[in-house]
Structures are given as C-alpha cells and as structure tokens.
C-alpha cells in the first residue's frame with residue numbers, strides 16, 4: 001500500500017517556493033510543478049501575439065488552446081509551448097510586468113487549473129503557486145504558505161540577477177515585486193492568501209535547508 005502525497009506550497013513572489021519545493025520533491029522522490037511558469041507561458045504568448053493584458057476574451061482562448069508540455073531534465077525542467085522551448089524567456093522583464101494582470105483573468109485560471117489538477121491526478125507531487133492550497137488542491141496532504149519580508153525577498157531576487165550578471169536596481173526590483181504581490185492579493189478570482197489549514201513559515205531568518213526540514217517534518221506527521 002502506497003499513499004499519494006500532495007504538497008501545496010503557496011506564497012508571494014520570491015518567497016522561496018520553487019527552490020524549497022523542488023528540494024522537498026527531490027528528497028521525497030516525487031514530482032514537482034511550478035505553476036507560475038504556466039501563467040508566465042500564457043503571458044509570453046500574449047505578448048508575442050499582441051494580445052492586450054486586459055483582453056479577457058482573447059487571453060482565455062489563448063490559455064484554453066495552449067499546448068503546454070513539461071519536460072523534466074536533470075539540468076533543469078523545460079516548458080514547451082506549442083512545441084517551442086520557451087524556458088529561457090519566462091523570466092523576461094516584459095513577462096514580469098504583465099503576468100499578474102493576465103493571471104487575474106478568470107478564463108485563464110480555469111484553463112490552467114484544469115491542467116494542474118490533471119497533472120496532480122497522476123500521483124504524488126509538490127505543486128507551488130498562489131492558489132494551490134486554496135483552490136487547485138484543497139485536499140492536499142500538506143499545505144505550506146511561505147513568506148518573508150518584501151525587503152528580504154527583493155534582496156534575494158537581486159542576488160540572483162547579480163549572479164546572472166544582469167543589470168538591476170534594487171529599489172526597482174522591490175517595487176516590481178510589491179506591485180505584483182498587490183495585484184495577486186487583491187484580485188477577485190483566487191487571490192493570494194494562506195489556506196486556513198496551511199503551515200505558515202516566514203523565512204526571513206531561515207536558510208533553505210531549515211525551511212525544507214520544517215516541511216519534511218510536517219510531511220512525516222501526516
């Protein structure tokens with residue numbers, strides 16, 4: 001007898017969801033899905049096709065028709081959109097700027113949530129995003145809501161950009177992150193908020209390893 005384990009990890013931008021989620025999944029030997037990449041993919045397609053970020057109708061049909069394939073690789077996962085490997089373009093500044101507006105469109109969410117549930121139905125998984133514990137997988141075995149102060153999160157994002165030798169302005173990184181969080185928290189459909197039964201972890205003073213251990217401890221009790 002083997003039970004299916006589903007872990008929902010939600011939280012604001014750069015709170016550590018993907019780094020922590022990927023490591024937890026690796027240690028448990030189960031799959032990992034970063035749902036943010038799916039919203040970014042639709043946003044990228046909308047930019048490429050000249051669809052405005054407030055055109056709910058066209059955005060919804062874009063999401064409904066998108067053929068998204070996740071390919072797991074040892075050197076990083078790839079996301080194929082209609083056969084194209086768009087992974088390197090998901091973090092472009094243009095995508096960052098409009099992803100929250102695109103993600104607020106209900107028709108976009110309906111299409112992507114259906115795909116996320118279909119993926120989860122195949123077996124154990126760690127899924128991270130904004131609405132996994134509240135909407136996508138309300139019956140998840142373990143729900144975690146990761147937080148950290150906006151300043152700490154912006155500093156961590158800036159450090160990543162520095163490592164990739166990109167030019168950046170720390171104040172702009174902070175402002176962009178806060179702007180995205182505000183839209184994500186205030187939207188009507190599936191706003192960013194902790195599920196009532198989520199374990200809330202603030203990582204301001206925690207290392208990635210400490211966060212991973214807290215989550216694994218929670219998993220071992222379920």
Ligand code: CDP
Nearest residue numbers: 013014035036037039099100103129130131
């Ligand atoms: O990595 P980061 O936290 O900066 O962002 P992300 O997880 O890639 O998500 C990008 C955007 O997609 C978020 O700001 C949300 O607007 C949207 N999103 C969402 O609405 N629901 C999800 N389950 C995941 C992401």
Ligand code: CDP
Nearest residue numbers: 013014015016017018019156203206207208
């Ligand atoms: O997926 P999300 O946008 O929530 O964040 P992430 O990309 O997983 O993490 C953002 C950055 O913060 C990464 O560079 C992590 O290595 C770093 N981080 C950290 O330094 N300490 C933590 N406790 C968690 C994340």
